[in-house]
Amino acid sequence: QAPQSRYIYDLAEGNAEMKPLLGGKGAGVAEMYRIGVPVPDAFTVTTTACVEAMKTGQWPATLWDDIVAAMHRLEERTGRTLGGAEKPLLVSVRSGAVQSMPGMMDTILNLGINDTSVEALGAEAGNPRFAWDSYRRFIQMYGEVVEGIAPHIYEDALTAMKQAKGAASDTDLTTEDLQELVAEFKRLSTEALGGAWSTDPMEQLRRAVDAVFKSWNNPRAEVYRRANNISAAMGTAVNVMQMVFGNMGETSATGVCFTRNPSTGAKELYGEFLTNAQGEDVVAGIRTPRRLEEMEQVLPDAYHQLLDTMERMEKHYRDMQDMEFTIQDEKLYMLQTRNGKRTARAAIKVAGDLVDEGIIDKTEAVRRIEPSQLDQLMHPGIDPEAKPEAVTVGLNASPGAAVGSVVFDADTAEERGKAGEDVVLVRWETTPDDIHGVIQAQGVLTSHGGMTSHAAVVARGMGRPCVAGAHELSIDAANKVFSINGRTWHEGDIISIDGSTGEVFDGAVKLIPPSMSEDFERIISWADEVRSLTVRANADNGPDAAKAREFGAQGIGLCRTEHMFMDEVRLPAVQRMILADNEADRAAALEEILPLQQSDFEAIFEAMSGLPVNIRLLDPPLHEFLPGLVEQNLKVQALQLKGAPAEELAKEEALLARVKKLSEANPMLGTRGCRLSLLYPEIPDMQTKAIVRAAIAVKQRGGDPIMEIMVPLVAYPEELKRLREIIVRVADEEIAAAGVSLDYTVGTMIELPRAALVADQIADYADYFSFGTNDLTQTGIGLSRDDAEGSFLNAYIDNDIIPANPFAQIDRDGVGELVRIGVEKGRSKKPTLKTGVCGEHGGDPESIELFNEIGMNYVSCSPFRVPIARLAAARAAL
Ligand code: ADP
Ligand code: MG
Ligand code: MG
Numbered sequence: 001q002a003p004q005s006r007y008i009y010d011l012a013e014g015n016a017e018m019k020p021l022l023g024g025k026g027a028g029v030a031e032m033y034r035i036g037v038p039v040p041d042a043f044t045v046t047t048t049a050c051v052e053a054m055k056t057g058q059w060p061a062t063l064w065d066d067i068v069a070a071m072h073r074l075e076e077r078t079g080r081t082l083g084g085a086e087k088p089l090l091v092s093v094r095s096g097a098v099q100s101m102p103g104m105m106d107t108i109l110n111l112g113i114n115d116t117s118v119e120a121l122g123a124e125a126g127n128p129r130f131a132w133d134s135y136r137r138f139i140q141m142y143g144e145v146v147e148g149i150a151p152h153i154y155e156d157a158l159t160a161m162k163q164a165k166g167a168a169s170d171t172d173l174t175t176e177d178l179q180e181l182v183a184e185f186k187r188l189s190t191e192a193l194g195g196a197w198s199t200d201p202m203e204q205l206r207r208a209v210d211a212v213f214k215s216w217n218n219p220r221a222e223v224y225r226r227a228n229n230i231s232a233a234m235g236t237a238v239n240v241m242q243m244v245f246g247n248m249g250e251t252s253a254t255g256v257c258f259t260r261n262p263s264t265g266a267k268e269l270y271g272e273f274l275t276n277a278q279g280e281d282v283v284a285g286i287r288t289p290r291r292l293e294e295m296e297q298v299l300p301d302a303y304h305q306l307l308d309t310m311e312r313m314e315k316h317y318r319d320m321q322d323m324e325f326t327i328q329d330e331k332l333y334m335l336q337t338r339n340g341k342r343t344a345r346a347a348i349k350v351a352g353d354l355v356d357e358g359i360i361d362k363t364e365a366v367r368r369i370e371p372s373q374l375d376q377l378m379h380p381g382i383d384p385e386a387k388p389e390a391v392t393v394g395l396n397a398s399p400g401a402a403v404g405s406v407v408f409d410a411d412t413a414e415e416r417g418k419a420g421e422d423v424v425l426v427r428w429e430t431t432p433d434d435i436h437g438v439i440q441a442q443g444v445l446t447s448h449g450g451m452t453s454h455a456a457v458v459a460r461g462m463g464r465p466c467v468a469g470a471h472e473l474s475i476d477a478a479n480k481v482f483s484i485n486g487r488t489w490h491e492g493d494i495i496s497i498d499g500s501t502g503e504v505f506d507g508a509v510k511l512i513p514p515s516m517s518e519d520f521e522r523i524i525s526w527a528d529e530v531r532s533l534t535v536r537a538n539a540d541n542g543p544d545a546a547k548a549r550e551f552g553a554q555g556i557g558l559c560r561t562e563h564m565f566m567d568e569v570r571l572p573a574v575q576r577m578i579l580a581d582n583e584a585d586r587a588a589a590l591e592e593i594l595p596l597q598q599s600d601f602e603a604i605f606e607a608m609s610g611l612p613v614n615i616r617l618l619d620p621p622l623h624e625f626l627p628g629l630v631e632q633n634l635k636v637q638a639l640q641l642k643g644a645p646a647e648e649l650a651k652e653e654a655l656l657a658r659v660k661k662l663s664e665a666n667p668m669l670g671t672r673g674c675r676l677s678l679l680y681p682e683i684p685d686m687q688t689k690a691i692v693r694a695a696i697a698v699k700q701r702g703g704d705p706i707m708e709i710m711v712p713l714v715a716y717p718e719e720l721k722r723l724r725e726i727i728v729r730v731a732d733e734e735i736a737a738a739g740v741s742l743d744y745t746v747g748t749m750i751e752l753p754r755a756a757l758v759a760d761q762i763a764d765y766a767d768y769f770s771f772g773t774n775d776l777t778q779t780g781i782g783l784s785r786d787d788a789e790g791s792f793l794n795a796y797i798d799n800d801i802i803p804a805n806p807f808a809q810i811d812r813d814g815v816g817e818l819v820r821i822g823v824e825k826g827r828s829k830k831p832t833l834k835t836g837v838c839g840e841h842g843g844d845p846e847s848i849e850l851f852n853e854i855g856m857n858y859v860s861c862s863p864f865r866v867p868i869a870r871l872a873a874a875r876a877a878l
Pocket of ligand 3: 712751772774775
């Protein structure tokens, strides 16, 4: 393919389809222009130019000439000159990636303003104040973005100026104040740089474009891309656009609007604006804006025109739009449109409503919901019954409940969050620089900024609960304390926030488990119509099984019996069983455990009546049920020192001897799974009895238990053959004795590479296969699950040595291939062999795609991921 020779497109040459080349922003404005929506004139430098510049470290040879030519065309079309002494042209230089990354990269406004053009601009508008306001904004943005000057240098000077003049807001500063401020900004810039920067507007343009290219790789952009799985190779486009001014006085304004509520999805007005301001003030959360409804009073014509445009754009794109606008002296301009980022709840509501409105069909609705996003809906909410009392209320910027300890900066949030602590990030406002902290926090609380600020947009996109603009909050970040009406909270104090209502609570409020809303059920039921994979749940007890069924699980894919061994009543009996040195004692201990296991199974069969329940025989190594070697050693030593009674000492010594004997250097590859059952056949014997007796009891009570009994960690067909004999013998005896008619099947886990490779031989003894992809990943890659995540694995992922954590997302080429081989070999023996997956991967959308492709019958995942898996299975089938 020939190299991309064209790096520039004028506004009139673009359209929505050209997003990969022009970025979302560039394609969006071109499309608006194309259909007659008023947008300022512009041209776009393509993403290709950025990619090439990043790759080689220098601009493509012709790029600068192309930009100069495009600028001349823009000057001609507008009848203005960049930075001219008469009719000056001012432009913005805007970043714009293919996939939107709100606020993560840089934009420079008012480029072209200088000591001469500022006068011309003021005179032309009959408003010198606005011209000087634009000038001070330019110095600040250019200084920060292009010259890398610390933002606080300008912020401090602005604050000092406001204080000196008794101005509450920057809009209270007069022309003279602003002139003074510009002089001060220039002085500070020169001081910071050790020299003045070039005031040639074309040179500034060149440097601004370069800075925008580079902002593709700034740290917050990188963090955001990683969190959102956006490829680092795509690059940003650069949009050079004629400035329109929302800061020309009270007949001018700027704002952001959504065509529907991005929090709830409701079809209602949702937006904010500020008069006499530029866009950054709203989107960067510098001032808390006003509700869009109020604009009807202030600027009625522009307001109605905006509403019409919103409706039109939504119809045009057939999706909710997030739009930026500016009103210059009562005339409306649209500056950006994109498919609005939304919460999962809103995504579901909007997709459902668009189907009802006849705008999209059901399949399209299913396609529009990102399965991983549904995770948000499966988190606990605040228990309304508990009626907690709010200490203050802010804006409900992103729904959901968050409980955690207060932290005041993003670094601390990141550090503690990563360490596993639940934290709530409390900030004056959040800026895109806080992104790493927001990712790790449970929720975000700010005292400033509105609902359309970048912070709120990002929080919603990530499903992070957020309460913004809680004015009563007074934050002293330096001393790590905030107060509300005289009451104070320190770093580490627990608070709760409800991003759905904007309420803030002291302490930890009571939470309740999630449930599925009607809108949610509806979309998922559309998904069910298209998927072919069945979705089961992993559950070890009745309540979890019932919950799973509520979420639509079509059976239990994995019931781990060892969890039932761990509780305090059973553990002593389990330990007696392990310590027994003869079969009779072991049988006696097992006898005690049997009825307890049976009652657990009954509860599960009841909850899953009519649906299959796959129960796995004991899997973990026995030492997991005993104290640790070091611990027991110390205990014995202590007893010896203290001169404990001989009997007590002997008991602990015996335990120590057993612990020593059972301890293995590599327990995960040791005596576990079917190996254990073959060594101690009393165990599968007892477990089969418990399972079958439970099924009989449930059947006799009128239930419909469907039993599947599964043998773990099989590597050799012979292992399964022998265990199958035990299971079948015991089960048949029990069923015959009860005189009921009851079916069951016996299957195996495929979780060792050898098992996958000899799956045809194993299939002789298996009624079904369940792929244990956790262990298959561990043994297939040779990657210790318990150690790798804490050590090199994260570094591997961060450095792109591997694309993702293979324990979360299946390693398609390696482990995935083992699964494929296992399925194919198994079916070569038994064409209708049922195959499923019960590892963590069973709930992961990417992995589900592969399992669907291989033609497996079902996936199984934790109850709360069942709806996600149902949707993912449908999308895989589309
Ligand atoms: P971001 O991706 O951070 O939102 P934008 O490029 O959209 O960056 O610009 C930041 C703000 O500046 C937005 O509010 C936008 O509407 C405003 N803006 C950008 N270009 C212009 C322009 N030509 N005239 C007026 N305002 C502009
Ligand atoms: Mg924007
Ligand atoms: Mg396993």
